[in-house]
Amino acid sequence: MKIGVVTFPGSNCDADARYGATVTGNEAVQLWHKDETLPIDVDVIILPGGFSYGDYLRTGAIARFSPIMNEVIRFANDGGLVLGICNGFQILCESGLLPGALIRNENLRFVCKDVHLRVENSATPFTCAVKLGTMLRVPVAHGEGRYTAPQETIDRIEANGQVVYRYASPTGETTADSNPNGSMNNIAGIMNERGNVMGLMPHPERACEPLLGSADGVSVFASLALHVAHSILI
Amino acid sequence: MKTYTASITVTLRRAILDVQGKAVEHALHSLHMPALGSVRIGKHIEVEVQAPDTDTANDLVMDACKKLLTNPVMEDFHIALVEKAAGVPA
Numbered sequence: 001m002k003i004g005v006v007t008f009p010g011s012n013c014d015a016d017a018r019y020g021a022t023v024t025g026n027e028a029v030q031l032w033h034k035d036e037t038l039p040i041d042v043d044v045i046i047l048p049g050g051f052s053y054g055d056y057l058r059t060g061a062i063a064r065f066s067p068i069m070n071e072v073i074r075f076a077n078d079g080g081l082v083l084g085i086c087n088g089f090q091i092l093c094e095s096g097l098l099p100g101a102l103i104r105n106e107n108l109r110f111v112c113k114d115v116h117l118r119v120e121n122s123a124t125p126f127t128c129a130v131k132l133g134t135m136l137r138v139p140v141a142h143g144e145g146r147y148t149a150p151q152e153t154i155d156r157i158e159a160n161g162q163v164v165y166r167y168a169s170p171t172g173e174t175t176a177d178s179n180p181n182g183s184m185n186n187i188a189g190i191m192n193e194r195g196n197v198m199g200l201m202p203h204p205e206r207a208c209e210p211l212l213g214s215a216d217g218v219s220v221f222a223s224l225a226l227h228v229a230h231s232i233l234i
Numbered sequence: 235m236k237t238y239t240a241s242i243t244v245t246l247r248r249a250i251l252d253v254q255g256k257a258v259e260h261a262l263h264s265l266h267m268p269a270l271g272s273v274r275i276g277k278h279i280e281v282e283v284q285a286p287d288t289d290t291a292n293d294l295v296m297d298a299c300k301k302l303l304t305n306p307v308m309e310d311f312h313i314a315l316v317e318k319a320a321g322v323p324a
Binding site: 057058061065093094099100101103104105106107108148149150182 | 246249250251253254257302303305307308
């Protein structure tokens with residue numbers, strides 16, 4: 001499997017995302033925000049974390065109009081797998097590939113710590129290597145990660161199983177204390193209706209080595225590899 | 235062609251808790267200003283527009299607000315247009 005990771009001006013997790021791809025035995029290539037075409041053989045595109053364009057105006061608002069984003073949107077609309085991590089999630093929301101928006105954390109602080117995530121849907125290309133309800137320990141690092149959407153949107157994505165990860169206590173309860181930013185319904189990650197585009201605020205690519213505290217983030221890359229291998233077999 | 239200055243005020247939608255506004259409100263109250271409340275914090279954007287008339291200028295700014303300057307999922311905006319007087323240096 002080949003994962004393309006886009007580097008925007010201000011991305012700072014692009015190398016980690018490429019590492020996350022290679023640690024699971026996959027190939028990773030760097031893509032540039034000014035590229036107007038994608039390599040024909042990429043299976044997955046990652047929009048990494050960081051502060052693209054200095055987070056000016058709104059997080060992700062300017063990156064969303066980068067030349068490569070036309071191709072990323074086309075790739076997603078054709079069913080290609082797209083993963084947005086942190087700032088990448090914000091870019092996906094700004095581009096309309098995912099519903100809702102990410103706004104200033106409820107406590108107004110930049111939050112940087114490990115959180116526990118409960119897998120809410122394991123029938124996705126991003127989570128198929130783990131069981132429903134699996135708990136993952138992965139770091140968050142953001143100032144604007146409070147997931148917000150109109151109530152009817154929340155109701156719809158909940159009913160459709162589009163909520164992929166929820167912030168929870170280590171034992172799996174979705175408490176207010178375990179919600180690091182005030183996200184509605186403790187939502188940490190969502191996917192689109194079709195299930196090929198996912199965004200999450202936590203950083204699985206920073207949790208790919210036991211030496212760094214957790215290797216639970218590997219599950220995302222392993223799931224993608226499993227899904228792509230399975231799709232080729234079919 | 236005329237030149238207009240558009241002043242755009244962007245605020246969080248009413249339905250969304252404005253945590254910055256709340257924090258500032260608490261600070262005001264702790265400074266013994268209980269008469270002040272309902273603080274809302276937003277952004278102010280100024281932009282010059284070249285257009286033949288006010289309606290066209292307003293349409294152009296409205297389009298910019300919808301495409302880039304604001305996110306309708308979380309923000310509301312208000313536009314105030316002023317025509318720059320001819321011959322007056324900016």
